[in-house]
Amino acid sequence: MAILITPTTKILIQGITGEFGARHTRLSLDYGTQVVAGVTPGKGGQHFEHQGHRVPIFNSVAEAARATGATVSAIFVPPPFAGDAILEAVDADLDLAVAITEGIPIRDMIRVKRAMQGRRTRLVGPNCPGLVTPGTGPGSKGGCRIGIAPGYIHRPGHVGVVSRSGTLTYEAVFQLTSKGIGQSTCVGIGGDPVNGTSHLDVIKLFNADPETHGIIMIGEIGGSAEVEAARWVREHCRKPVAGFIAGATAPAGRRMGHAGAVIGSHEDTAAAKIAIFRECGIEVAATPSDMADALLRSAAARGIKLS
Amino acid sequence: MNIHEYQAKALFEKYGVPVPRGAAARSQAEFATALAQLPEGPTMVKSQIHAGGRGKGTFTNGFKGGVKFCADKAAALAMAGNMLGQTLVTAQTGPAGRRVQTVYFTVASDIKKEYYLAILLDRASSRPVIVASTEGGVEIEKVAHETPEKITKVRVDPAYGLADFQVRDLIAALGLTGAEAKNAAKLIRNLYTCFWETDAAMVEVNPLITTPAGEVLALDAKVSFDDNALFRHPEITALRDLNEEDPKEIEASKYSLSYIALDGNIACLVNGAGLAMSTMDIIKHFGGTPANFLDVGGGASKDQVVAAFKIILGDPNVKGILVNIFGGIMDCNVIAQGIVEAVREVGLKLPLVVRLEGNNVEAGKATLAASGLTLVSGDTMADAAQKIVRLVA
Numbered sequence: 081m082a083i084l085i086t087p088t089t090k091i092l093i094q095g096i097t098g099e100f101g102a103r104h105t106r107l108s109l110d111y112g113t114q115v116v117a118g119v120t121p122g123k124g125g126q127h128f129e130h131q132g133h134r135v136p137i138f139n140s141v142a143e144a145a146r147a148t149g150a151t152v153s154a155i156f157v158p159p160p161f162a163g164d165a166i167l168e169a170v171d172a173d174l175d176l177a178v179a180i181t182e183g184i185p186i187r188d189m190i191r192v193k194r195a196m197q198g199r200r201t202r203l204v205g206p207n208c209p210g211l212v213t214p215g216t217g218p219g220s221k222g223g224c225r226i227g228i229a230p231g232y233i234h235r236p237g238h239v240g241v242v243s244r245s246g247t248l249t250y251e252a253v254f255q256l257t258s259k260g261i262g263q264s265t266c267v268g269i270g271g272d273p274v275n276g277t278s279h280l281d282v283i284k285l286f287n288a289d290p291e292t293h294g295i296i297m298i299g300e301i302g303g304s305a306e307v308e309a310a311r312w313v314r315e316h317c318r319k320p321v322a323g324f325i326a327g328a329t330a331p332a333g334r335r336m337g338h339a340g341a342v343i344g345s346h347e348d349t350a351a352a353k354i355a356i357f358r359e360c361g362i363e364v365a366a367t368p369s370d371m372a373d374a375l376l377r378s379a380a381a382r383g384i385k386l387s
Numbered sequence: 388m389n390i391h392e393y394q395a396k397a398l399f400e401k402y403g404v405p406v407p408r409g410a411a412a413r414s415q416a417e418f419a420t421a422l423a424q425l426p427e428g429p430t431m432v433k434s435q436i437h438a439g440g441r442g443k444g445t446f447t448n449g450f451k452g453g454v455k456f457c458a459d460k461a462a463a464l465a466m467a468g469n470m471l472g473q474t475l476v477t478a479q480t481g482p483a484g485r486r487v488q489t490v491y492f493t494v495a496s497d498i499k500k501e502y503y504l505a506i507l508l509d510r511a512s513s514r515p516v517i518v519a520s521t522e523g524g525v526e527i528e529k530v531a532h533e534t535p536e537k538i539t540k541v542r543v544d545p546a547y548g549l550a551d552f553q554v555r556d557l558i559a560a561l562g563l564t565g566a567e568a569k570n571a572a573k574l575i576r577n578l579y580t581c582f583w584e585t586d587a588a589m590v591e592v593n594p595l596i597t598t599p600a601g602e603v604l605a606l607d608a609k610v611s612f613d614d615n616a617l618f619r620h621p622e623i624t625a626l627r628d629l630n631e632e633d634p635k636e637i638e639a640s641k642y643s644l645s646y647i648a649l650d651g652n653i654a655c656l657v658n659g660a661g662l663a664m665s666t667m668d669i670i671k672h673f674g675g676t677p678a679n680f681l682d683v684g685g686g687a688s689k690d691q692v693v694a695a696f697k698i699i700l701g702d703p704n705v706k707g708i709l710v711n712i713f714g715g716i717m718d719c720n721v722i723a724q725g726i727v728e729a730v731r732e733v734g735l736k737l738p739l740v741v742r743l744e745g746n747n748v749e750a751g752k753a754t755l756a757a758s759g760l761t762l763v764s765g766d767t768m769a770d771a772a773q774k775i776v777r778l779v780a
Contacts, residue, residue, distance in 0.1 A: 107716065159615060185616035186508060187586050193513045194545045230715030230746065245661020250715045251768070254744065271660060274513045300661055303510040326664040329649070329671045330680070337645045337660025337682040339615065340510070345528065350668070367672050368665040369769035 082213040082265040083240065083285040083292070084176060084202075085152060085224040089213075092117035092150035094157055094165045096128050096137060101156030104180075104228050106130045108154075111231040112215055112222040117144035119153075142172040152176040154210060154226045162206060163188035170201040178226050179206035179276070186339070189274035196276075203276025207339065209246035209268035212253075227268065229253075237262015239375065239386055240286035242279055243298035244271050244305075244338065248326060248368060252296050255372035261387045264292040271338025273302065279309035287317050294320045294379050294386050296371055297362070299353060301327035302342045306353050314360035320378035320386075323357045324365040325350045388612045390626045391435040393491040395590075395608035402581035404574055406605045409493035411435065418467050421492050422460045429495035430463035431456055434470045436477075436485040437631040439609070444477035446470070447484055453477065456495055463492055488630055496604055501594035502561055503527055504575070504605075506582040508589075509542055515582065517541045517549075517575070519557045523594030549579045566601035574603050585623060586616030635698050642694040644683055651676025652706040653775055654699040656692070658683050658713065666711045669768055675776035678705050689725035696729045700737075707738040707779035709771060712745070719743045719751030727758040738778035739763070742771035 085091075091108075095101035096118025108115050109130050117136055118128050124139035138144035141153060153174050157165040162181040169177035184206050196203060204211065210227015214220035214234035225231045233250060235257045243249040249268050256263060267282050269275055279297055286292045295317075299306035306325065313321050328350040330336045332343040343349050357364050363378035365371045379386050390398075393411040400406060410421035422430070434441050434453035441453035446469070453475045457463040467490045476484035501523030509516035520538045522530045531538055539560035541553045554575055558568045574595075582590045591609040598604065617624045629637060639646035645660065649667070653675045657663035660682045667677035679699065683691050699705060712722050726741060742765035743751045755762060763778070765771025 160618065183615045185586055185619075186588070186613045187583070187616060190508070190513055190515070190545045228716065233715065233745070243661070245659060247657075247659025247662035247713050247715070248665060250713050250745070251662060254713070273508060273510050298661070300664060305510075308511075324665070326661050326668060328668040329677055330664055330667070331647070331649065334647055336647065336664050336680055341660060341664065367669045367769055367772075368662070369669070369767045 083282070083289050084265060084267065085211055085213050085226060087112070087213065087215050087222055087224050088114065089152055089224050090114045090116045090148060090150045091152045091154060091224070091226055092119060092141065092144045092148065094119045094141065094153055094155045094169065096120055096135070096156070097123055098156055098158070102128070104156065105135070107231065108225045109133045111225045112217060113225045116148040117150050119144050141168045141174070145172045145174060150174070152226065153178065155179045155181060157181060159183040159185070163192045166192050166203060167195060170196050170199050174201050176202050176204065178204045178208070178210050180208060180210055180227050182207040184272070186274055189272065193274060193276070204267065205270040205275060207272040208270030209249060211265060211267050213265045214263055229266065229268065233257055234266065235262040237264065237387060238291055238293040239263050239296060240282070240289070240292040240294070241266040241296045241298070242282040242286070243268055244300050244340070245298060245326065248298050248324070251368055252298060252371045255369070259372055261372065264289060271300070271340050273340035278305050280305070280312050283309050283313060283317065287319060292319065293384055294375050295322070296375050297321060297323045298371070299323070299325045300338065300341050301325070301330050301336065301350050302340045302344065302348050304348060307356050310356050310360040310362055313362060320375060320382050320384055321362045322365060322371060322375035322378050323362040324368060324371050324374070325353045325357070326368070388614055388617060388627055389437045389631070390610055391437065391489065391628065392433065392608050393435055393489065394626045395610040396605070398581060398585065398610065399578070399605055399608055403577040404581060404605055405602065406608065407493045407496045409491055411489050411491045412467065413489050415468065415471065418464050418490070422464055425460065425492060425494055427460055429456065429458055430460055431493045431495045432463050432466045432470065433491040433493065434475050434487040435489040435491050436475055436480070436487060437628070438477050438479040438485060440477035440479050441475065444475045444480070447474040447476060453487070467492070485631065496596060496606060497598050499597045499599050501596050503530070503593050504578070504595045505589065505591040505593070506579060506587070512542050514542045514545060517543065517557060517579065519560055521561055523596070527593065543579065549576060563597070567597050567603060570601065570603040574605070586613045586620060587611065588613045635701055639681070639694070639698050642691050644681060644691060644695055644698070646698055647680040648702060649677050649679050650704070651678045652704050653779055654678040654681070654702065654705045654708045655711065656681050656683060656695050656699065656708065657711045658717070662711065662713060666709065666768065666772070669772040670709065670776065673772045673776045675772070675779065678702055689728055692722070692725035693729040693732055696733050696735070700733060700735070705737065707775050708740070709775040710739065710741045711768060711771060712743050714743065714745035714748070714751070717746060719745055719748045720754055723751035723754040727754060727760060730760050730762070738775065740765050740771050740775040740778065742766070742768060
């Protein structure tokens with residue numbers, strides 16, 4: 081079991097013929113992910129070919145979903161058109177749209193998020209590395225890889241990882257795998273100030289997933305999403321949770337690479353979030369090298385086995 | 388992207404947000420022509436820099452106050468000479484201050500009362516929020532902390548836009564009636580349109596004032612824009628003032644590097660924003676001080692690594708460098724080759740610790756080892772951070 085995606089999930093790629101989308105489609109196919117369709121307006125009828133795979137390309141998401149049964153979309157469309165691409169996935173009633181694109185205007189995301197209210201589609205991202213549910217083959221092949229994460233660093237198992245940062249997610253996953261601890265699903269929710277799925281949304285899913293035994297939550301400066309998740313963890317989560325917040329040394333008012341990583345007040349600093357993590361019983365990693373160990377400490381304290 | 392007050396006020400006027408009459412001057416020669424556009428009488432002289440706290444700032448030549456009231460235009464003309472070309476230090480500029488390249492003259496308004504008005508993104512609701520307060524002309528953070536009941540917030544539904552009842556709520560919260568209420572309602576509506584149509588990240592009017600004549604005016608204006616949306620606003624992009632930005636940050640942006648200078652002595656070069664931030668943090672954790680934030684992005688080509696090294700070494704405070712790359716998809720060997728070439732090209736003399744992890748890492752480490760360079764290898768982030776901290780100590 082896993083959350084949101086499993087090795088049998090059928091996915092389509094919006095922007096499959098662009099350089100970025102094509103590169104990661106090939107890597108997902110190599111990983112064993114069920115990439116069943118691509119969408120590029122105007123290129124319907126063509127095929128995306130890679131090492132024996134022949135993925136049909138459609139003009140629209142609705143058409144692709146109807147013809148192939150795809151339920152999840154990975155969006156690699158350039159920023160000026162990405163908001164429209166998300167809405168197209170929502171209109172086709174997909175289960176999940178994962179927006180990898182970095183640099184979507186905030187106003188576009190405000191409108192997209194409003195338009196998604198009451199619709200069945202969940203959005204992950206934008207500006208995110210996507211999701212991985214590791215498979216059981218060598219190098220965790222046979223899993224479902226949506227987005228741009230390196231598949232081979234994963235290992236199937238029982239730890240859920242949720243993060244705003246791509247490379248910090250890889251860092252956490254690498255530490256876990258190096259210690260022989262596998263992952264149920266890893267979710268990159270992205271570094272933008274307006275995004276689809278929050279830390280809290282993912283933690284609720286991990287909490288409800290019987291195969292997830294522990295959780296690593298990685299956050300950063302800016303906004304209050306980690307605080308909201310931490311308060312919920314204190315009240316409702318029965319699983320060990322370890323946390324890390326990046327940006328303790330970031331100056332106030334400066335955007336640290338991610339559009340959403342900016343200190344706006346004394347409440348969204350790393351120190352403030354770390355203090356709330358501690359209050360809520362989350363084992364805080366002192367440094368990013370300590371993320372897997374922090375979860376092991378938390379699990380050991382509760383007598384829970386992670387591997 | 389930030390703009391100057393005089394640019395923000397020109398934008399306000401375009402959207403029908405009333406401001407005091409004003410004119411900007413970039414040279415001594417322009418003072419008289421700018422002042423000629425204003426009526427005779429009390430005049431404000433305002434230094435134009437991208438930082439708050441101008442009124443309480445001090446110039447490096449000892450002159451106090453970057454915003455001054457003058458009884459008439461002749462006094463304003465003389466006053467402007469104290470500011471133009473001088474460096475103004477405020478609570479927000481840091482000790483180096485900013486050079487004043489433009490002076491803005493405005494009619495000094497009769498102030499009946501000062502208020503606060505701003506529009507920005509409310510992250511929790513993913514909607515624009517209008518913030519208003521009866522406490523104007525002071526720091527809003529202070530008001531929020533000490534008297535939160537004096538702040539009113541209205542979240543705007545982007546599907547409908549700013550609703551009439553919401554404008555009425557804001558006017559009531561500000562305690563305005565009669566002509567003032569009518570003028571304020573129009574101003575709030577127009578300011579919201581300005582915020583929305585220009586893809587602003589924030590518009591802040593502090594203070595917003597009423598005058599004895601019943602006018603409502605934006606006495607100050609602070610506007611910033613969403614960088615991601617600048618592609619659709621060439622007229623706003625043209626307002627960018629490179630004099631207000633760190634030359635190293637401008638250079639970095641040419642290579643798609645995200646760089647922010649800090650005041651420590653250990654430079655870092657990292658892929659990914661989250662990893663870059665936490666590399667700074669881990670340096671601090673082990674007793675060092677980071678000299679910068681630098682994210683080379685997901686690709687990190689050789690050219691980028693060379694450019695990154697040059698930018699880092701442009702900071703005279705730097706005593707050592709920590710490279711931290713998690714090459715998930717990227718081939719670590721390609722990165723290692725980039726580092727070796729970059730170090731040779733810039734003739735690096737400072738201690739360098741490299742932590743490489745990920746795809747083809749063994750080949751990458753072998754490349755570094757065979758290079759003959761005096762660099763130190765770190766196994767984990769913690770190991771690498773401790774090594775560089777020791778080397779610069």
